[in-house]
Amino acid sequence: MTTKTEIQFAYWVPNVSGGLVVSNIEQRTNWSYEYNVSLAQAAEKNGFSYALTQIRFTAGYGAENQHESVSFSQALLAKTENLRVIAAILPGPWKPALAAKQLATIDYISNGRIAINVVSGWFKGEFDAIGEEWPEHDERYVRSEEFIRSIKGIWTQDQFSFDGKYYQFKDYTLKPKPIQQPHIEVFQGGTSRAARDMASRVSDWYFANGNTVDGIKAQIDDLRSKAKANNHQVKVGINAFIIARDTEEEAKAVLEEIIAKANVEAVQAFDDATRQAGAASPEGEGNWAKSTFDDLVQYNDGFKTNLIGTPQQIAERIVALKNVGVDLILSGFLHFIEEVEYFGEKVLPLVRELEQQQEKKLA
Ligand SMILES: Cc1cc2nc3c(=O)[nH]c(=O)nc-3n(C[C@H](O)[C@H](O)[C@H](O)COP(=O)(O)O)c2cc1C
Numbered sequence: 420m421t422t423k424t425e426i427q428f429a430y431w432v433p434n435v436s437g438g439l440v441v442s443n444i445e446q447r448t449n450w451s452y453e454y455n456v457s458l459a460q461a462a463e464k465n466g467f468s469y470a471l472t473q474i475r476f477t478a479g480y481g482a483e484n485q486h487e488s489v490s491f492s493q494a495l496l497a498k499t500e501n502l503r504v505i506a507a508i509l510p511g512p513w514k515p516a517l518a519a520k521q522l523a524t525i526d527y528i529s530n531g532r533i534a535i536n537v538v539s540g541w542f543k544g545e546f547d548a549i550g551e552e553w554p555e556h557d558e559r560y561v562r563s564e565e566f567i568r569s570i571k572g573i574w575t576q577d578q579f580s581f582d583g584k585y586y587q588f589k590d591y592t593l594k595p596k597p598i599q600q601p602h603i604e605v606f607q608g609g610t611s612r613a614a615r616d617m618a619s620r621v622s623d624w625y626f627a628n629g630n631t632v633d634g635i636k637a638q639i640d641d642l643r644s645k646a647k648a649n650n651h652q653v654k655v656g657i658n659a660f661i662i663a664r665d666t667e668e669e670a671k672a673v674l675e676e677i678i679a680k681a682n683v684e685a686v687q688a689f690d691d692a693t694r695q696a697g698a699a700s701p702e703g704e705g706n707w708a709k710s711t712f713d714d715l716v717q718y719n720d721g722f723k724t725n726l727i728g729t730p731q732q733i734a735e736r737i738v739a740l741k742n743v744g745v746d747l748i749l750s751g752f753l754h755f756i757e758e759v760e761y762f763g764e765k766v767l768p769l770v771r772e773l774e775q776q777q778e779k780k781l782a
Contacts, residue, residue: 429469439751465763660721734769
């Protein structure tokens with residue numbers, strides 16, 4: 420039996436080296452294609468609906484090697500049956516016409532399983548290295564919003580025209596259109612006001628960095644009230660680094676070891692780079708603006724969500740997140756394949772049980 424609105428699960432594809440924590444702790448996770456195929460197949464068997472690839476053009480902060488996101492996503496789709504793969508795309512290097520065309524083809528080949536994550540950029544050094552201009556924080560969102568309006572227009576309309584600051588189209592007709600209707604799903608991340616404002620107008624999904632239940636509730640309330648005013652619907656995913664162990668002590672000990680073995684130099688360099696991102700937003704409240712050293716050991720504040728403990732504790736906390744409006748948990752793990760399997764066997768059944776109990780009570 421399934422409930423009407425089951426919370427969904429995604430995982431971060433380790434397509435860059437170094438795993439999801441900037442730490443010298445042993446990580447039985449590998450960025451190779453072979454490892455990632457086994458992981459994707461394990462994930463779809465264990466209740467994960469989505470996989471999110473990352474886009475990075477240069478090394479730094481523990482990610483020495485990086486496979487490109489769109490080609491890697493397509494390769495994972497070829498080896499899976501149900502998993503939906505979200506390819507990260509950066510406006511700047513990608514232009515909307517190319518992205519729309521490339522993704523429509525992948526949608527066709529994968530029978531409607533590709534999605535995209537439009538990232539606005541946080542790493543100035545990377546943009547400088549590849550010769551891309553670096554607009555100021557809020558201006559990056561002006562460009563991303565035009566990018567999303569453009570690709571959605573191309574996917575849904577014939578003779579699409581658009582006259583923006585960054586992109587212009589005149590009577591463009593894409594054929595074939597994507598299989599997914601009304602269009603391929605568009606995800607977008609960020610914590611700043613500009614990120615939320617854009618999501619409330621044009622994104623299908625908003626990804627938040629890790630946060631407490633109260634913290635994410637405040638973000639969701641703001642996001643959904645703005646979306647309502649715009650007559651737009653947006654779903655929410657939250658990042659969480661999950662450490663599920665048979666006992667709470669074991670799980671906490673793993674967290675302590677990750678932090679104790681942090682790669683201090685890399686975390687500090689990451690901290691400096693993030694000043695170009697969230698802290699650079701006019702309100703100073705974007706991604707990482709309030710992150711401590713310990714928080715930054717996980718790239719997207721994933722410890723803050725506190726899915727660290729026994730399967731029962733984690734399942735209860737997931738349902739608490741669902742109850743404030745979270746639709747999806749974006750998860751990272753230390754030893755990906757084995758922990759995805761543990762999650763599917765031990766945690767997921769408890770989440771579904773709690774959801775059913777809750778639904779019965781409300782009925
Ligand atoms: C879940 C999630 C995934 C992201 N993936 C990437 C990525 O693959 N590559 C990248 O350069 N930035 C990525 N970002 C960064 C965002 O696109 C954005 O630039 C950053 O969160 C700064 O947002 P803010 O200053 O508006 O809060 C990601 C952010 C989130 C929350």
